[in-house]
Amino acid sequence: xxxxxxxxxxxxxxxxxxxxxxxxxxxxxxxxxxxxxxxxxxxxxxxxxxxxxxxxxxxxxxxxxxxxxxxxxxxxxxxxxxxxxxxxxxxxxxxxxxxxxxxxxxxxxxxxxxxxxxxxxxxxxxxxxxxxxxxxxxxxxxxxxxxxxxxxxxxxxxxxxxxxxxxxxxxxxxxxxxxxxxxxxxxxxxxxxxxxxxxxxxxxxxxxxxxxxxxxxxxxxxxxxxxxxxxxxxxxxxxxxxxxxxxxxxxxxxxxxxxxxxxxxxxxxxxxxxxxxxxxxxxxxxxxxxxxxxxxxxxxxxxxxxxxxxxxxxxxxxxxxxxxxxxxxxxxxxxxxxxxxxxxxxxxxxxxxxxxxxxxxxxxxxxxxxxxxxxxxxxxxxxxxxxxxxxxxxxxxxxxxxxxxxxxxxxxxxxxxxxxxxxxxxxxxxxxxxxxxxxxxxxxxxxxxxxxxxxxxxxxxxxxxxxxxxxxxxxxxxxxxxxxxxxxxxxxxxxxxxxxxxxxxxxxxxxxxxxxxxxxxxxxxxxxxxxxxxxxxxxxxxxxxxxxxxxxxxxxxxxxxxxxxxxxxxxxxxxxxxxxxxxxxxxxxxxxxxxxxxxxxxxxxxxxxxx
Amino acid sequence: xxxxxxxxxxxxxxxxxxxxxxxxxxxxxxxxxxxxxxxxxxxxxxxxxxxxxxxxxxxxxxxxxxxxxxxxxxxxxxxxxxxxxxxxxxxxxxxxxxxxxxxxxxxxxxxxxxxxxxxxxxxxxxxxxxxxxxxxxxxxxxxxxxxxxxxxxxxxxxxxxxxxxxxxxxxxxxxxxxxxxxxxxxxxxxxxxxxxxxxxxxxxxxxxxxxxxxxxxxxxxxxxxxxxxxxxxxxxxxxxxxxxxxxxxx
Ligand SMILES: Cc1cc2nc3c(=O)[nH]c(=O)nc-3n(C[C@H](O)[C@H](O)[C@H](O)COP(=O)(O)OP(=O)(O)OC[C@H]3O[C@@H](n4cnc5c(N)ncnc54)[C@H](O)[C@@H]3O)c2cc1C
Numbered sequence: 001x002x003x004x005x006x007x008x009x010x011x012x013x014x015x016x017x018x019x020x021x022x023x024x025x026x027x028x029x030x031x032x033x034x035x036x037x038x039x040x041x042x043x044x045x046x047x048x049x050x051x052x053x054x055x056x057x058x059x060x061x062x063x064x065x066x067x068x069x070x071x072x073x074x075x076x077x078x079x080x081x082x083x084x085x086x087x088x089x090x091x092x093x094x095x096x097x098x099x100x101x102x103x104x105x106x107x108x109x110x111x112x113x114x115x116x117x118x119x120x121x122x123x124x125x126x127x128x129x130x131x132x133x134x135x136x137x138x139x140x141x142x143x144x145x146x147x148x149x150x151x152x153x154x155x156x157x158x159x160x161x162x163x164x165x166x167x168x169x170x171x172x173x174x175x176x177x178x179x180x181x182x183x184x185x186x187x188x189x190x191x192x193x194x195x196x197x198x199x200x201x202x203x204x205x206x207x208x209x210x211x212x213x214x215x216x217x218x219x220x221x222x223x224x225x226x227x228x229x230x231x232x233x234x235x236x237x238x239x240x241x242x243x244x245x246x247x248x249x250x251x252x253x254x255x256x257x258x259x260x261x262x263x264x265x266x267x268x269x270x271x272x273x274x275x276x277x278x279x280x281x282x283x284x285x286x287x288x289x290x291x292x293x294x295x296x297x298x299x300x301x302x303x304x305x306x307x308x309x310x311x312x313x314x315x316x317x318x319x320x321x322x323x324x325x326x327x328x329x330x331x332x333x334x335x336x337x338x339x340x341x342x343x344x345x346x347x348x349x350x351x352x353x354x355x356x357x358x359x360x361x362x363x364x365x366x367x368x369x370x371x372x373x374x375x376x377x378x379x380x381x382x383x384x385x386x387x388x389x390x391x392x393x394x395x396x397x398x399x400x401x402x403x404x405x406x407x408x409x410x411x412x413x414x415x416x417x418x419x420x421x422x423x424x425x426x427x428x429x430x431x432x433x434x435x436x437x438x439x440x441x442x443x444x445x446x447x448x449x450x451x452x453x454x455x456x457x458x459x460x461x462x463x464x465x466x467x468x469x470x471x472x473x474x475x476x477x478x479x480x481x482x483x484x485x486x487x488x489x490x491x492x493x494x495x496x497x498x499x500x501x502x503x504x505x506x507x508x509x510x511x512x513x514x515x516x517x518x519x520x521x522x523x524x525x526x527x528x529x530x531x532x533x534x535x536x537x538x539x540x541x542x543x544x545x546x547x548x549x550x551x552x553x554x555x556x557x558x559x560x561x562x563x564x565x566x567x568x569x570x571x572x573x574x575x576x577x578x579x580x581x582x583x584x585x586x587x588x589x590x591x592x593x594x595x596x597x598x599x600x601x602x603x604x605x606x607x608x609x610x611x
Numbered sequence: 612x613x614x615x616x617x618x619x620x621x622x623x624x625x626x627x628x629x630x631x632x633x634x635x636x637x638x639x640x641x642x643x644x645x646x647x648x649x650x651x652x653x654x655x656x657x658x659x660x661x662x663x664x665x666x667x668x669x670x671x672x673x674x675x676x677x678x679x680x681x682x683x684x685x686x687x688x689x690x691x692x693x694x695x696x697x698x699x700x701x702x703x704x705x706x707x708x709x710x711x712x713x714x715x716x717x718x719x720x721x722x723x724x725x726x727x728x729x730x731x732x733x734x735x736x737x738x739x740x741x742x743x744x745x746x747x748x749x750x751x752x753x754x755x756x757x758x759x760x761x762x763x764x765x766x767x768x769x770x771x772x773x774x775x776x777x778x779x780x781x782x783x784x785x786x787x788x789x790x791x792x793x794x795x796x797x798x799x800x801x802x803x804x805x806x807x808x809x810x811x812x813x814x815x816x817x818x819x820x821x822x823x824x825x826x827x828x829x830x831x832x833x834x835x836x837x838x839x840x841x842x843x844x845x846x847x848x849x850x851x852x853x854x855x856x857x858x859x860x861x
Contacts, residue, residue, distance in 0.1 A: 037665070038718035040763055041673040098744040104732040104797060106755035109747050134746030152756050158672065159759055166731040169722065177718035178710070200710050201626060229668045263644055266670040321643060344672070351671055351689050352646070466656045510661030514626025515711055518660035 001445050002205045005436075006032045006174075007429050009193055009207050011181045011236050012215030014042035015157070015411065016393025018164045018173070019418020020213050020425055025171040027426045032207065034196060036231045038177045039165045043217050043229040044414065047157025048269040048344050050139060050149035051415070052408035053093030057110050057135040059126045060117070060147035066090040068145050071590060073400060073409060076143045076300050078547035078557060079592040080253070080372075080402025080565070083585040085379050089400045089409075092416040097136060097150050100415065104163045106152050107136045118276020118333060140274035141407040143300035143597075149408040154269055154344040157411055164415075178515075179205075182523060184212065184239050184389070185444045191389035192436050194239065195448045197523075202514045204452070206445050210434040211425050214240055214375050214383070214391040222532045223368035224473035227260050227267035236395045238527030240375045241534070245385035247567040247580070249376035249397030251531065252538035255404060255548045256482050258304040260367025263322040264352050267369065268345045268362060270407040273297040275337065277330040279308065280361065281316040284327065295597050302404045302548040303598040305366035309482050312365075320363065327361035334358075366482055370394070370410060372401040372548065373535075376567055381421030384567070388434060392421040399565065402584065403547025455522055456512045461505025465521045468503050472496065472532050480536045485552040489540035496536055497575045500529045534568045534577045541579060542566065545600065559592045559605035614641045616692060618654065619700040620662070624711045634700070635659075647680065647687035647701075651713075663712035671829065674764030677704050678713050684766035686829045704769040717765045724785050728808050732798045745797070758791035758837065760830050767824035767834060779813045783824035783834040786815060790837040793844070802848040810845040 008024045010017040013035035021031045035042060056064035069090040074081060101107055110132040116123050119140070128137075141149040152159040168175070178199040185192040185206065193209040216236025220228030240246040258279070259268045273279075278286050279297055288296040291307040299307075308326055311317070317324030330338060330345070338346050338358050349357045375391040376384050377398055383389040392398070393414045398421075400413060454460055479492020503526035512519045544558035545551050563584050568577035592605055616639050623632040637654050648669045655662045667675035669688045676687040679702040681695065692699070707715035724730070761784060768774045768782040789809050792798040809815050818838055825834045 037667050037673070037675055038721060038763070040721075041667045041675045043668065043673075045762075046668045046670060046672045095740045098742075099738055099740070101744045101747075102734075102736075102738045102797070104795065106747075106752040106759060106795075109749040109752050111749045134748060136744055137749070152759075153753065155672075155756065155760060158762070159756060162759060166725065169725040170729075170731040175718070175722065178716065200716060229673065230666050264646070264648075264669070348670060351691075353644070354691070466660075508660070510659070511627065512661075514624050515663060515714070516661055517655065517663060 003208060003441070004032065004205060005208045006030045007209065008211045008213065008425060009209035010034065010213045010215055011194060012042070012213070012217060012393070012395065013039035013175050013177070014044040014215060014217055014393060015161055015164060015414035016395070016418050017213060017215030018168050019415050020215065020392055020422040021173045022164065022167050022171055023419065023422025024425055024429065025168070025173045029426070029429050032174045032176055033168070034179045034181055034207070035175060035177045036180055036199065039168070039175045040161055042161065043232055044161045044411070045158045046229060047411045048154040049141065049271045050151030050156045050408050051097065051160070051412035052141065052144065052148050052406065053097040053150055053412055054090060054146070054148055055094050055097060055136055055138065055150065056146070056148070057132045058137045058147055059128050060140065061138050064146040064148055066093065069093065069148060072144045073406060074590050075595045076404055076406040076409070077400070077402025078404055078595060079559070079563065080250070080546055080584050082379070082399045083589050084587050085398050086400045087589065088379060088420060089413060089416050092420060093412055096412070096415045096419055099419070100160055100163060101136060103167050105159050107150055108152055109134050110137045122276070139271060140298070141270055142273065142298045142304065143406045149274070151271070154271060154342055160411070160415070180235060180520065181239055183444050183448050184243055185441055186243055186386055187437060187440050188245060190387045190434060192434060192440060195444050199515045199520070202516060202519070204445060204448055206441050208436050208441065210388065210432065211428055212389050213425065214389070214395050215393045216395045218371040218394040219531055220368050220371060222472065222528050222535070223476060225260065225265045225477070226368040227257055227265055228368070233524060233528055234531045235524060237375060237531060238524065240383065240389070241530060241570045242527065243386060244570060244572055246389065247376045247384045247569050248534055249373055249399060249565050249567055250403070250538070251373035251534035251568055252480065252542055252549050252566060253372035253403045253547060254368060254480065254535060255301055255370035255372060256305040256366040257301060257369030258308055258366050259328050259364040260369070261348065261353060262320060262325040262363040262365055265367050266348055266352055267367070268328065268348060268364065272328060272330050272342060272345060275341065276333055277328055280327040280329050281311060282318045283316070287311050287316070292597055299597040300404055300406065300595070301369070302550070305482055306550060308366055318363065323365070325363045325365040328364045329361055330357050331359065370405055372403060372405055373397050380424040381417065382424065388428070390421055390425055392417040403549055451523060452519070455506070455508060455519060458507050460507060462507040463502050463505045464509070465506045465518065465525045468499050468506065468525050468529070469521065471499055472529055475499070476532050476536060480539045483550050483552050484539050486540065489536055492536045493533065493540055496529055496533045500526060500533065500575050503529050530570060530577070537576055538566045538568060538579065556601040556603050558603040560603045563592065563605055614697050615639070616641050616650070617698045618650070619698070620713065621702045622712055623709065624661070624663070625709065626711065641692055645692040647690045647692070648676070650692060651687065663710065663714040665714050672762065674762035677764040677766050677769070678702065679704060679769070684769045684827045686764060689829060704765055706769045706774055707765060717763065721763050724781070724788070727781065728785050728789050730788050732792065732795065733800045734797060735799060751794070755791060755795050758787055758794070758832070761787055761832055762830060764829060766827040766829060770823040770827045772821050772823065773817050773819050777813070777817060780817050781809065781814050783838065786841055787832060787834055787837045790841055793841070802844060806845050806848040809841060810849060815842045815845050
């Protein structure tokens, strides 16, 4: 058994993982980041739009402050977030952005003078102030009172990830790419590292670490139509759930983005609508103002996605071989804007659809996009249930997003949480020593090697991992899609339970040697079904509508009974998660109220808050 | 009528002692809007689950899926089958270490490159969390971003005649990286320090000017312009190095 030892093991080398890594390395600790792909190919690189931070430099951001950002975030979350964490986040935002500028991010800057901007497809002029010249500027994103989304053209995630990975290289952070964590090493109380499969050779290794961070991003790939990278299959959450003690929070809170293109589900950024793009139906009629007179296309994502679905259900979608869709129209933004500020969008349309967005409409529909749920941590990023285990970024349920995260808030979360959790990891490393129990290491290693050996020997059965995955896709989209109801969810949970059992009988059709891709899926498929069950079962039990979780049979947001966070654990041998609940937030800066968009009734909180 | 596409795909699994490098043929019915991403996944799932290849973002942003398509390096996710002849040959990128079939190890090479060119902002300042950010002209920010758009797919190196002959050649991607820092005022490196990195035959003076790098770059980065700019600067720096001290500026 090859054993590698380090102070901090980051499972994930996207923005969150690397930001934590840099903090630890900067304080003299040894750090190894694992990643399925070279760090810079992590999904963070695909984020185009930008990061929210209340800098208030641009004219449309004037008067912005962390307080205003806080309100937007809490409203966006439909009061599902932890308000103490949301406060930490908004206060840290401006510092984190400036630090990124210091490390090399080429943020777009304020250009003084008169500019033409668009809102709701209509042009207006505004004058950027001379005294703000050269400071970090911002663009508009949905669900925000001010323009506060910092950006670099439309490659924000790319630019920030490249800068962070440069910084990580400078600090001596080791990145072991093409590796996959397949289990955590733990004794039920303390996490001691991970068992890792090398994706170049197929061999297993043990990494021993005093602190382990799960920063594996979202798990969108339990859905068939997802904007996420194909590697976003929830591996980090699976290994955490498998411990039986770590908890996953609010797994039913899944965000759908209004504008995934049809057919390939590639995202076109919210920046399109922020800059003035509009949504049209089969008659090329702009329908959003009818539903949301004030915010129109720029209401929060859950609202826009639902309104689009509602409109398509009225038969007003555009029929295509790949199902119904609507149109996104950015033609009026003009050549300079489209070819330059929205260049990635332009490229996506031309390369993947063969359409020119300057002259043609873009086929879009709501597509799975973001996982609000994840490994539940406290405000320091320390996971519930296991000492020495931390989490940050999309993989974590830290929880500033509650039941709906705002565009621009998640990319910002990765570096703000990375900064804060990184600091806490450093405190932990400075103050704690870990005993590595060889028995735990050996048992964890043998268990994984045993799984592989049985798979290679064909001892489990002959089920196809691909067939199970496809059945999971079908089932979860019917049960836990944009609109949900008790009957479909019940059916979905039952189907997934059967798939969970079948997933235990997977066999290989190929030889399984080396970095065999079929083996990778075979080892993971049961875990993916478990995640799907956490989503569907959590959604079934949550008999209310909040943020992205919309129950047709329980349309009210029920603050009386459900101002709470779902926590899921998985007992050995079970075929359903065990659910627990905790209050959504311990402190209230803003008591639950109306979001101001999305409609919907509220059952008010009573003196004693929900469960 | 829908075509039946014939794929000739390079197969070799270094982890299987019985495996020998060979081309294997697969046929697949073409569907509307088909890309190599769709095609390869279908081949793997329907015909040959051992087939190794890399995709990640599948949207032309992350650079994972570079391979040699009918003789030319490019991103597979970007490649629409309708633009291709009925027979498509796929090979792994040369130059990088083979993992298996169409999958190569770009990560190790690129991490080595970061260290060689010290791919980070060199500054003597420390970050002050209480201070306003340093101002920058928006146009300059956009110029830096233009060079930061590289996705490290490796196509330019794989297509480079010099790199194939000379293992230590930095390649267009590294020279572009240096240019990115050279125009960034936050990086305090002097021309002489840059010269030490790229002013040799492994750097700017090794390029034979075959232009293949720019030709294959999926992001259309003007790689040759950067090379030209660096060459002029480095030649100047070299000349300055020969001047008597009182005439030097750095
Ligand atoms: C198309 C798209 C556009 C977006 N645009 C925006 C935007 O404009 N603004 C915004 O705020 N948010 C945006 N988001 C969301 C945002 O990009 C993500 O939430 C964020 O980048 C996640 O960063 P992360 O560091 O948590 O995870 P990631 O960047 O996904 O990194 C995860 C890392 O974990 C590794 N990993 C995963 N599993 C394992 C395993 N088992 N073993 C080892 N390593 C593993 C991966 O290789 C990777 O290195 C967008 C999302 C999508 C899908």
